[in-house]
Amino acid sequence: MIHFFKKPVSHIALPEKFTYPFHYTPHPLCVLAAEEVKEYIASRKEWQEELALGKMFGVLVVQETGKAMNETTRKETDEGYRIGYLAAFSGNLAGKNLHTYFVPPVYDLLQPQGFFKIEEEQISAINARINELENSASYLESIEKWKTETERAQAELNQAKAELKAAKEARENRRLSSTGISEEEQAALIRESQYQKAEYKRKEKEWKNRLEECEAEVNRFKDEIERLKAERKERSAALQQKLFRQFRMLNAKGEVKDLCTIFEQTVRKVPPGGAGECALPKLLQYAYFHQLKPLAMAEFWWGDSPKNEIRHHGYYYPSCKGKCEPILQHMLQGLEVDENPLLDNVHKDTKLEIVFEDEWLLVINKPAGMLSVPGKAEKIDSVYHRLKKKYPDATGPMIVHRLDMATSGLLLVAKTKEVHRHLQAQFENRKIKKRYIALLDGVMAKAEEATPQPTGKTEKTGRIELPLCLNPLDRPRQIVSEEHGKEAITEYQIITNSEECTRVAFYPLTGRTHQLRVHAAHPKGLNCPILGDELYGKKADRLYLHAEYIEFRHPVYGDIICIHKEPDF
Structure with missing residues (x-):
């Protein structure tokens, strides 16, 4: 599966460390490899309709680790190590996992006689049965009958209650008549009341029995549907666990962990759907298995953007965090990997520019590349860290709103808890x-x-x-x-x-x-x-986004404050 570059690459310096996959600039060798892969993809006309919907591809620049033979001395030498690249796609392509140009999956869950496809067919049969029951004429008729009978029962019982009330009022009027009533008439009224109440109870019980029969008929279908759904859920969960156990991921040390073991250490505890099927894990797995040394990686998007996410055709993207980060934390062990550039304190010698300040608040011009507030890595510099040191007597959270780390511009800061609360209220309103x-x-x-x-x-x-x-x-x-x-x-x-x-x-x-x-x-x-x-x-030298103007009402003396700071681009 290794491809060797069509153009000479000996003049391109090899990377000193492997790419940090979550924040990188593609190495020139990766760019060359990606261009060759794009050329190949474009040549496959039968894929274009599917690929137009969008798919992530990846390249891994690798070095052969076997000894080469020197033709003059007939001795093995390290000088013959060749540089090439591997290619992969995320998920499957054209309904298959196996294509000659691309590395195979870590585990081919689409193999026809494999346990996954066999069990998937069983689960699909359960889905079909659920769909059949939910849309069956008998089930829908039983629901409609239950609904109709419930409405009839409600109407009849409401009418009967109204008649009871009217009869009761008539009896009370007779008892209160000026002529009075005899003991015999009083007894008759009591019997009438008792009879009418008994009749209502009888009717109520009759409707209750009828509705229970209707409900039982509906529940007969519902119970079977719920039983099938529970079976589907149980079998799906078991199938996923069995599948994830097949993804036995290697690292550069030769260590092996399956996906269940890897994700046990994460907050979610279980692998998400599609874990292990992204391009980079496939590429690294193939490289390790075939004793190829990974040198650099890059992933790029081909086709239209997905409905919710944002992807642009031909652009390079970092590896995803949810599916790939736990996997790659294992798979990259044993490789010398670039540091996360976001952890580099690029502004350690930069003095914060204060654009406006008084006794109660200040506005600073935050440089691009500095956090507004501390992140997970507390040691990383931030505006909050700087200002807390500069104003040790300030109370409250200080930072009223945030700018992205990559965004520059005006940031509003409160020196007291009360001013902070007042300014936040202005933001909320x-x-x-x-x-x-x-x-x-x-x-x-x-x-x-x-x-x-x-x-x-x-x-x-x-x-x-x-x-x-x-x-x-x-x-x-x-x-x-x-x-x-x-x-x-x-x-x-x-x-x-x-x-x-x-x-x-x-x-x-x-x-x-x-x-x-x-x-x-x-x-x-x-x-x-x-x-x-x-x-x-x-990616470029910076994010070209700058907060250049902010307008607010001063929390203490009520004046409108307008601050302006033009960008330097």
């Missing part, structure tokens, strides 16, 4: 106005519709409303979800556009995580990611 400036990676379609002005600016404006929520299988990515997402609203104005990028002003009316980044990149938003956005677009 949408009283604080903010403006961001961004460079979008390309000419936005909506920008082409805008009318250029003599100044070179445009007056194209718009509004984006796409609800957002966290992608639990790929933190910290956000996804668009009408079902689970929270309201997210952004207004925008196109400032200028060129052949390479579009300059946009964003006015967020809500403050969701990655709101501007997703609204820019999503096909239903601007469909043009912010330049340098490696989560939703392409």
Whole structure:
């Protein structure tokens, strides 16, 4: 399965360490390998319709570890080690896991005579039986009969109650008549009351019995459906566990762990569906099994973006966190791997710029690449750490709102708990106005519709409303979800556009995580990611997003404060 480069690569320096898969710039060898894979994919016309829907591919640059023979001395030498690459896709392709150009899966769950397909057929048969019962005429008729009889019972019993009440009132009127009633008449009224109550009880019991019969008929179907669903759930869970035990993942030390063992150490305890079927685990497994040394990796997207997630054709993406991070933590052991660049304190010598300050609050210009508040790794520098040291007597959380680590710009900070509470209330009530400036990676379609002005600016404006929520299988990515997402609203104005990028002003009316980044990149938003956005677009020297303006009411003396700080791009 190893492919050797079509072009000479001896002039390209090999990477010193293996790629950190969750935050990387593709190595030049990976870029060359990916281009060759893209050329191959494009040549397979029979796949194009399926691939247009979108699929992740991966390349792994490897080095042969076997000894080569020197033709002159006829002795083994290390100088003959060749560099090549492996290719893989996530999931399956054209209904199969096995294709000659790509490495095989860790376990082929699609093999016809394998336990997975056999048990899957049994579970499918249960699904068919459930569907048959739920849509059977007898079941639907029994539900309708129960509903109709319940309505009839309610109507008749309500009518009977009304008649009882009317008869009771008539008896009371007779008892209170001016002429009075005899003992014999009084006894007759009592008998009448007793009879009518008994008749109501009899009717009530009759309807209860009839409804119980109707309900029993419905429950006969429901119980069978629930039994089948319970069997399906039990068999599916058992099948998943058995399947995950087949994924015996290697690492560079030669150690083996199955997916169940790997995920036992995680919060969720069990592997998510599709674990072990992504491109990079396949590539590493094949390399280790065939004694190939992994040098560098890259994964890229081919085709349209999925409905909720954001992917762009041909762009490189980091490995997913939910499915792959626990697996790769095991599989990369024994390799010398690049450090997570996000843990590098790039601003250790950077002095925070204070744009505005008084006795109660301040506004700082946060540099791109610095956290607003401490993350999981407490040792990583943050605005909070800096300000807590500078203002040791400040009370409360201090940081009123957050900017993404990669975003630069104005950040509002409170020196007291009371001021913090007051400013947060302004955010919650949408009283604080903010403006961001961004460079979008390309000419936005909506920008082409805008009318250029003599100044070179445009007056194209718009509004984006796409609800957002966290992608639990790929933190910290956000996804668009009408079902689970929270309201997210952004207004925008196109400032200028060129052949390479579009300059946009964003006015967020809500403050969701990655709101501007997703609204820019999503096909239903601007469909043009912010330049340098490696989560939703392409990596660059920085994320070109800057919070340049903030307006708020001072919590103490009530004046409107307007702060402006232009970006340096």
